[in-house]
Amino acid sequence: MSAVALRLRYEIVGKVRFVGSRDLSRIWERTLRRVGVPVAYSQGFTPRPRLSFGLALPTCAASSAEYVDVRLSESLDSWGGTAGIGTVIDDALPDGLAVHAAALVDASGPSLQESVTAVTWEMTDFEQSSEQLSAAAASTLTADELLLERERKGSTTVDDIRPAIIDIAVDAPVDDAVDDPASSPRVIADVASVGRSLRPAELARAVFGVDDAANLRIHRVAQWTDGVHGRSELLPPPDRIRSLSAC
């Protein structure tokens, strides 16, 4: 049997989204140990469980499309397949974390980081009106370049981030927020994730002039991969889980 990994798509919402990525990976390790998932360990002096996460989610952002690959040390035959193990893990996760899909993947295939070519973000709680946001989005999409000054490891660079922006849409207030006149419109941004990634806070600053992204609510809704039939999500979103696990 070639090396197999269990790929889980999960949601992170509510209070638990304030946990940093390092602590989140510890939560995963402990949860898998608790339910007895046969996780493979790395070799060496201090063996670590072989989990790999995709593109890091900013602390405080929510997501309904996070992924983890769990390298397995033995088959899952006794677990009732991937759907069965997904349910068991789901039950053991803390509030705010939920498994939405599970599948087996070839562990020698591309990593999550390599597979993901684009990410979709939803952002709300802007101070601007939907008209202002729409205008800013339109001018970005028609521009040839969009320069952004950013800092990394103490050095400042000016990058053209326009190529990373695939699409930006602006929605008027939705659902239950309709009653609230102060509720803000929603920005949906499709961002390419190849090369140096463009963070949602950076996008909000460059496109909408938001200086303090801490005021925004940010939610990752999809991570995309390119295939022969165009792009698709790494694993299907939750409303398709049932049909998937039935087959």
Place this chain on the structure above:
Amino acid sequence: METVWPELERILPRVRKPGRYIGGEDGAVVAAHGPGVVSWLLAYPDVYEVGLPNQGLQILYEILNERADAGAERTYAPWTDLESEMRARGLPLFSVDSHRPAAHFDVLAFNLSSELVATNVVNMIDLAGLPIHAADRSADAPLVLVGGHAAFNPEPLADFIDAAVLGDGEEVVGDITAAIADWQARRRTGHVDRSALLHALAGVEGVYVPSLYDVGYAPASHDTDGRPVPGGIVSLAPRADGVPIVVDKRTVADLGDWPYPKQQLQPLIEVVHDRLNVEVFRGCTRGCRFCQAGMITRPVRERPPEQIRTMVAEGLRRTGHDEVSLTSLSTADLSDIGPVLDGILDDRMATVPDGADREAPADCGVSISLPSLRVDAFTVGLAEQVTSGRRNGLTFAPEAGTWRLRQVINKLITDDDLAAAVDAAFAAGWRRLKLYFLIGLPSETDDDIAAIADLAARCVEVGRRSHDRASVTVSVGGFVPKAHTPFQWFGQNTEAELQRKVDLLRRAAKAHRGVQVKWHDPAASTAEGILSRGDRRVGAVIERVWRAGGVFQEWSEHLDLQRWVDAVEAEGLSVEHLVYRHRRANEVFPWTHLSAGLIHDFLWDDWQAALAESGLDDCRWTHCYDCGVCTGYDIDHVVASATPPGPSDEDAPPGGTDLPAVPVEIGASRRHPEQHPVAVGGR
């Protein structure tokens, strides 16, 4: 406003480690609040990562939430970044469970595990929106309580607290709940004020209400240089009938009746001591004269071995931890330590599927740590049994450099004992050892300091027989005399003297290859000294330091000793009087009316024995020295064996089995300088 979460949620993206403030731990419960339920907010006056693992707080959290008449939530000190945001927006101190404002609770109960948290206690009372002085609080304001080891001298906090609780908390929290519920019922039907509640609490065994006592002082004078010398205490007396002259601590007779925590909290973020903890016994009668914990927690009460085994197996299964610490003040002294360890390891192996790689961490990896005071080959053998693979660090605590001084402090390890333990440890594969020492001990000379370096050098030499690069780290802390110990009469070394000794040791150690020295800041020891044996007048000092911004005083980047010195002088007190002077034989201590069960004559005689360089055996295995605890409280040691645990005959090392039982520490669970919260981060 029952929850501040909607406001807090907007602030959290602006602070470091927001995961500190979200609760949601596995094991956390949703407490019911409402009429007929006394609501407790259990507070730890340091940052979440330090406070969350505290077992005392977790035990009370469970016990209170199991009661129909009580509910409990938890809170921790907000780090300075969140505090600024909270004050800017008028957001009060909140619980991490339901984010309920602190002032909505009936009780705000602080766990005091050290003295330096005093300013954080005041800060949290203020953040709760309450007047910091107990006398200014309205009838229906939450009751402010303190408990824990440092509550055995609560006098520096007397102005700020309504009551202090002495000793084990398991039973007394129920009595306090009942007293509050009764007062609340009476208050609904008639006119009873807060003082009625305070008097009722003063009638609960183990509860001390400072405002019901008068303290008299001798007039102040001046020394020959014209500096003020505050008067000592001349009287301590209850103000009213029904208020006890002496308040005795509470003691749980049988730990087996209290298998808590049953659901140890599993935090979402990394905390210090991130592992399963199972308390295997409480109390210690080794009799180390500097050790307040050993003195105030007597007698020894062992948990039944089967219960230990069940709590470990259950806890590991439930939490998914791969490490368990068997906690006590000296775990190698547990009567059945050998069988208990065998049982735990058997239980783990039983979970390994047939044919699985038994060395694979996924299958059976669990490491066990054993904080222990003994220094001997037997203890090293235990450590060897419970560690596989990594043998990173092993710590021994000889505490003093010479046999003479170890007799003074009653830590009866000979140099040869230590060498034998060190030899066994290096031979078993450890390459780095840490040795803990105290400096500033009674009768200490420069020779005793130099001997620390020599002892470490000898350990390196022993280690190099096994490994070329064996090394030893010497970690020294300044000795701070504590209440209710034989050393309570001793004048603490000055900051300058401690610093001189540190420098002396560093110079002495330079001559030796493989010996490194780490030390605790003498300034922190001095500040701790002001609080440890201070009286009520130190309350004003705490308030000044707090108003000057001195919070998180256990964190080196926040401690500024000059603030304390300035505040002491501004209040007409002196550091000399509070910290450095030797106490008189007939001294009235600020805690003279508070009792850990130890009678005055025992402590005084033990202090005299110390000065005569005379050691004392462990009364668990020898005869009674009449310290007063067992006889006074009509309780007894609960130990399974009349002899100390040690190697059985067939396991005996060549050369005999007569290794004296010796003090040491395995693992690293004791709080010592470099394990101070500083290491946790927060930057």
